[in-house]
Amino acid sequence: MQDSPQQDHLQRFIFDNAEVRGEWVQLKSTWQEVSKQRDYPAPVAHLLGEMLAAAALLTETVKIEGRLVLQIRANGPVSMMMVECTSDHTLRGLANWQGEIADTASFSELLGDGTLAITIEVVGAKQPYQGIVSLHGDNLSAVLENYFQQSEQLDTRIWLTADQHAAAGLFLQQLPGDKKPEQAENWSRINQLASTVTPQELCELDAINLLHRLFHQEPVRLLTTTMLEFACTCSRERVGETIRMLGEAEANDIIEEHGYLEAACEFCNTHYQFDKVDIAQLFNDSISPSSDTDVLH
Template sequence: MNQLIPFQFANHIAHGAFVVIDEGVAAMMDHRAYPPSVRELIGQALAAMPLLATHTRFEGRINLQFQSEQAIKLLVAQVLQAEAAPLTVRAMAKVSSVVAKDESNLGYRDMLSHGILALMLEPSDSDQPSRQAMVPIDGASLAESLEGYFDQSEQLPTLIRLGATRDRVVGFMLQRLPLEHTKATQESWEHLAILANTLNADELLSAPPETLMRRLFANEDWGFHPPQAIHVACRCSREGISLLLLSLGREEVDKIVAEQGKVEVTCEFCGKAYVYSRSDAATLFVAEGSEQSVLKH
């Protein structure tokens, strides 16, 4: 089950969350032949997005994006947050032709060299302004870069751990709350941070959140909040692609069919291919003509 599981300490010195996603990961990424190191990075980005949404108080979309002419040409991860709905996440990357053929284990900095991670918050309410922050590619992992973002942009000391396998991604975040909102001390936070620093990706992948919390914070007073469901999905659909073909017009689509014997459209985000045979394309425009005829009458 895909879940974001928030927790908080009774003295209000810190809060955090776990992310467990074990459904839909392989289905999203198997449409593209990612090298192992790139696939792992995409999985980590997928796990990070619900953590970034944990304590934001708005409905809308959070984007994490990287673009360059280096090993990874484009990396995009998104989480969509709406009231009374599961968090919806997706992530993808485009890699250089050299990296695409490379099965070696590229390092984090090798993949994202000479670039900046951009974090964008886009509220659903058009009256609210969008926000953007730059996330320097510091440290040896995406988790360390995001820790740096929280430390510099939000002034909230934060510890993040991310793990990914072929079909499962996990995340953990522990974040100090403003000291003026708690009776606890900086020393209380430092004690929790030392305990949390012992957590590694292998443990995060192999043990459930409650076990990890009891193992890490056995002598602390903490509690879980109700979990929130996570849905892994690209927003592409055959209906959307059909509308795209209709917008091209019958003449253009007929030309493609004449040249290729079919129309094939690949989603730029997830890599899923939508194929329309000659008869599919013809039916598409016949249906549109019938609908317009009905509307005229």
Template sequence: MSDYLVKATAYDGAVRAYAIQSTALVEEARRRHDTWATASAALGRMMTISAMMGTMLKGDDKLTVKLEGNGPTGPIVADSNAKGEVRGYITNPHVDFELSEQGKLDVRRAVGTEGFLSVVKDLGLKEHFTGQVPIVSGEVSEDFTYYFARSEQVPSAVGAGVLVNPDHSILAAGGFIIQIMPGATEEMIDTIEQNIASIPPISSLIQEGISPEEILYRLFGKENVHVLQHMPVRFHCSCSRERIKNAVRGLGDEEIDMMIEEDGGADATCHFCNEHYHLNVEDLKELKQAGDYQ
């Protein structure tokens, strides 16, 4: 089944809800960055949550999230947009530990428990919206829950999980975001909290073939859920050979001459997708000529 997410409301609009299956998305990131198991879980949770946050935007709006803790993974970054396109990277992909005392991948140890989570939204305005909160646990989901409450003043519950096979490929990944609107009653909130506490790990549900819709039905009861939209999600990077050439052209003739004479070409690798680009001497000479006609 292809990855997709569901947007929904519950209890006649008193709750806003998102649920996602992101297995292929996370596997593509793992393959591109050669992440080990614990690093895969950390990056996968970031990208899963970012995908849902991206679909809260409109049109060509986009956002970048960055989790910068004091653990060995280093900064983890993900980009997403309103079209369900996501990309991301982890600074140190080769991080893995023994399972935690709970028998789970020790994401907290990998990310670290001190640092910051930041969200930058490009809404097409002159100034970007930026929100930043301290890391509260390093488990990623809890850090985003705190971000929504503190930075956006929206009481939320965020859950994301990743299961990894022995060969480090991704077995299952998914998540949810539940947001409480002003019309929610205390009884509704209590019921939701109890259901979230009792539901099995999301990644386990995805592994069992439980769909994003069914996850929401388990949280709220099918009769209380109104599905608004289904949206495919995928790994997508906006880098291209043309963009790399434009960036090199912008360095100016002197810098390009140095690349030609000293390096015999130019190489660049995209942080987000790990795609490698090479420009040979002829390419560089063409860039110089193109600059002369501008």
């Protein structure tokens, strides 16, 4: 069955009677594009979907021009997982794994020990911001909540899920500023209501219905809605850069053996082909300095 075109989006909201802000995200076509690039075992796909939803939620909280990257490095069967969300509201991501992975593999069985790095690259900034947190916890939400507790000292709750059709998430955070006496009580009330959310509701309900289902006793004010989509930032020029790093001799060896050099983007599976003339040109041009502005597209 073909899904009707569905727009992936993120809804921001705020509570009138509590010092809490929220975000909800649901990704369908974006998630389809990301998950179809490789034949992911079910638990790996699940975690990758959660990470995609998390990247969308976090990017919306930082309000930058640039990109946010979540990257897991671990010593378990899943050695690397990376998801990127840009301020143009595009997402991409991938995971590397080794061996057979049981359908029932838990978060810690998938990853073992490792870290989650949150990198924020702002256009024009010399240094990216990077925060690193260890993978302690039963799931990605717990790791991210821990990160917010350490880095921003703001109480934050995150619910994430993914199935074959959708990746989705809900985010709640205490507003910064002076604490009011009733703030703790408000936070715990909103949290209790949100905690009843099910993975199925996150993946299937739209924002209005989900917020009504969870918070119908609370006045919720809808803020901006952001559309999101899959897009890859790869290009022939960037692949060319990689070939230059490989070195001219190595590149020519491959050309001699195969007649051409081909590289495929791991995120979107676009194939880039270079022939003998292309390679010669690539190394002739390599005298020109590569510009600093090439970090982001």
